[in-house]
Amino acid sequence: MTGEVSSIPRSDQLQEFVRRYAYGGVLVGALLVLWWGYTGPIALEKVAIGLQITAIFVILGLEIWIPYTKSWGDIRNVTRADVIYFLLAAPIDQLQIILLVGLLAQTAPYHHFVQVFDIWPNDAHILVQLFLVTMIVDFFKYWYHRWTHEVPLLWRIHSIHHSLDRLEMLRASYFFPLDIFITVGAGTLAMLMFGVHYELIIFHNVFAGITGLLNHSNADLRCGWWDRILNSIGHHRAHHSVGLPGSSSNYGSFFNFTDRLFGTRYLPEDQSSFDPLGLDDTYEMPQTFLKQLAVPFRWGRIHKTP
Numbered sequence: 168m169t170g171e172v173s174s175i176p177r178s179d180q181l182q183e184f185v186r187r188y189a190y191g192g193v194l195v196g197a198l199l200v201l202w203w204g205y206t207g208p209i210a211l212e213k214v215a216i217g218l219q220i221t222a223i224f225v226i227l228g229l230e231i232w233i234p235y236t237k238s239w240g241d242i243r244n245v246t247r248a249d250v251i252y253f254l255l256a257a258p259i260d261q262l263q264i265i266l267l268v269g270l271l272a273q274t275a276p277y278h279h280f281v282q283v284f285d286i287w288p289n290d291a292h293i294l295v296q297l298f299l300v301t302m303i304v305d306f307f308k309y310w311y312h313r314w315t316h317e318v319p320l321l322w323r324i325h326s327i328h329h330s331l332d333r334l335e336m337l338r339a340s341y342f343f344p345l346d347i348f349i350t351v352g353a354g355t356l357a358m359l360m361f362g363v364h365y366e367l368i369i370f371h372n373v374f375a376g377i378t379g380l381l382n383h384s385n386a387d388l389r390c391g392w393w394d395r396i397l398n399s400i401g402h403h404r405a406h407h408s409v410g411l412p413g414s415s416s417n418y419g420s421f422f423n424f425t426d427r428l429f430g431t432r433y434l435p436e437d438q439s440s441f442d443p444l445g446l447d448d449t450y451e452m453p454q455t456f457l458k459q460l461a462v463p464f465r466w467g468r469i470h471k472t473p
C-alpha cells in the first residue's frame with residue numbers, strides 16, 4: 168500500500184495541495200496585499216488594481232489547471248455577452264464610487280443626511296474595522312439580494328444573473344447593469360451611513376470583488392473549514408442551482424452569518440456537483456447582451472407562468 172501512495176505523481180500531489188489550500192491562500196493573500204496597500208508607501212488604488220489583475224490571472228489559471236466541472240468551461244468558452252458584462256463591471260463600480268462617495272459624501276457638509284450614525288471606531292485596528300464593515304455590508308447586501316429573488320419586479324433584472332447554466336470566473340459580473348450597481352452601491356451607502364472613511368470603502372469593495380470572482384469560478388477549490396463561516400464557493404454554486412432549497416438560499420456576500428440568522432443558509436454534504444444550474448424551463452432567456460437589456464420590459468415573453 169505504501170508503494171501505491173508513494174507512486175502518486177508529483178503533479179497530482181501538487182494539484183491536491185492547491186485544491187485544498189488555494190481558496191484560503193487567495194483570500195488571505197489578497198487581504199495581506201490590501202492591508203499593505205492601506206499602510207504602505209504606494210497608493211491603495213494602485214495596489215488594488217495590481218491585485219485585481221493578478222487575482223484574475225491566478226483564478227483563470229486554476230480554472231484551466233484544475234477545473235471543477237469540465238463542461239462549464241473556462242476563458243476558452245467565453246461568449247460575447249460574458250466579455251461585455253465583465254468589462255462593464257469596472258466602469259459601473261467607478262460610477263457608484265463617483266456618485267456615492269464623490270458627490271454625496273463630499274457634499275455632506277451641506278446636507279448631512281448621508282451619515283446616520285456617528286459611532287465609527289476610526290482608531291481601531293484596520294482589520295477590526297474591515298471585519299465590522301463586512302458584517303454591516305453583508306446585512307445590507309443580503310436583504311437587497313433576497314428582495315431581488317422575492318420581489319417580482321426586482322427578479323426581472325436579477326433573473327439575468329441566474330440564467331447562467333454554467334459558472335466560470337469571467338461570469339462573476341454577469342448582471343443586469345442596474346442590478347450590479349445597486350448591489351455594490353447598497354454596500355457603499357451602508358458604509359457611508361456609518362461614517363466609514365474612503366480608503367476602508369476601497370479596501371472592502373476590492374476584497375469583496377475578489378471573493379465574487381472566486382465564488383463564480385470553475386476551479387476545483389475545496390473550502391473546508393471556511394465553509395463554516397463564509398458564504399464560500401459551494402454556497403454560491405448551490406444558490407445558482409435549479410430548484411429548492413439551493414435557489415432560495417445563501418443570499419449573503421462574504422460571511423454566512425446573516426443567512427444563518429434568517430434561516431437561509433444551505434450547503435449540501437456532497438459538493439461534487441450542483442448541476443443543473445440556471446432557470447427552470449418556464450423561462451426563455453435571450454443570450455445576447457442587448458436582448459437581455461430589454462428583458463425587464465418584455466417579461467411576458469421571457470417567463471411563461473404555467
Ligand SMILES: [Zn+2]
Binds near residue numbers: 312316325329406
Ligand atoms: Zn441570486
Ligand SMILES: [Zn+2]
Binds near residue numbers: 328383403407
Ligand atoms: Zn452568482
